[in-house]
Amino acid sequence: MILRSSDPSPFGRKVKIVAKMLGIYDQLTVELSNTNDPADTLRQQNPLGKIPILILDDGRKIFDSRVICEYLDAQVDGVSLHPTASDARWEALTLQALGDGIIDASILQVYETRMRPEEKRHADWLSYQSDKVKRSLDQLKDSAPSLEGDLTIGHVAIACALGYLDLRFEGKWRDSYPTLVTWLDAFRARVPAFDATKFEG
Known part of the structure; x- marks a missing residue:
């Protein structure tokens, strides 16, 4: 493939x-x-x-x-990141939607500043997107998914969202969300693939 x-x-x-x-x-x-x-x-x-x-x-x-x-x-038997039980499945998929949404809003901010000259950048649009990220992080700081049991696609999506904020926004989120920093460190320790796929640039 x-x-x-x-x-x-x-x-x-x-x-x-x-x-x-x-x-x-x-x-x-x-x-x-x-x-x-x-x-x-x-x-x-x-x-x-x-x-x-x-x-x-x-x-x-x-x-x-x-x-x-x-x-x-x-394609894999015996391992699944997409639960089939109803409640667990909707929780995992909703968490994935939240992580993907953080990434989408962050990418739109990057494109606005990277692809438009400064005099044509739309401050209200940037604020609109950054508010999405802030509201999402505010929610997650008190309700980050537990890392005690099986991991799901939702855990992976949230970790990738936080990783993208580190990459493109200099990790500025970290000072305001120490509980999420702790959560991400625990995810990294449990999932070596997170560090193995990190882009240094």
């Missing part, structure tokens, strides 16, 4: 962590992609022009990260 991604992509990182946790990372060939390059074939592989994309051996393409992670999970 081929995974189209980029090294700093938090959604690509989520897929890589899941593959490592499931023990099937060695079945993936990671192929770097550039979403800003119109000549990159990813636009033919995913008309949205977004990564990650998983290309199966028979040529089928699967996207986005949520679908890829669930597909990989379904």
Whole structure:
């Protein structure tokens, strides 16, 4: 299987962590992609022009990260990051939606500052997105998912969101959310794949 991604992509990182946790990372060939390059074939592989994309051996393409992670999970017997019991499943998927939403709002802030000249940046838009992140972290600081039992896709998504805040926002969240720092340290200790997929850039 081929995974189209980029090294700093938090959604690509989520897929890589899941593959490592499931023990099937060695079945993936990671192929770097550039979403800003119109000549990159990813636009033919995913008309949205977004990564990650998983290309199966028979040529089928699967996207986005949520679908890829669930597909990989379904290939492995005996281990699952997507609970099947009703309450546990909805909790895990909702937590994943929260983590992915933090990433989405953060990426929009990065694009606004990276792709627009300073005089054209929209302060209200940036504030709107940063408020989403703050509200999410405020909620998580008192209700971070327990790391005592089985881990789920929700744990992975939250960890990737915090990792992306470290990468693109200099870890400024850490001073205001020490309980989440402790949570992430505990996740890192339990899931070596988190550090193994860290982008240094």
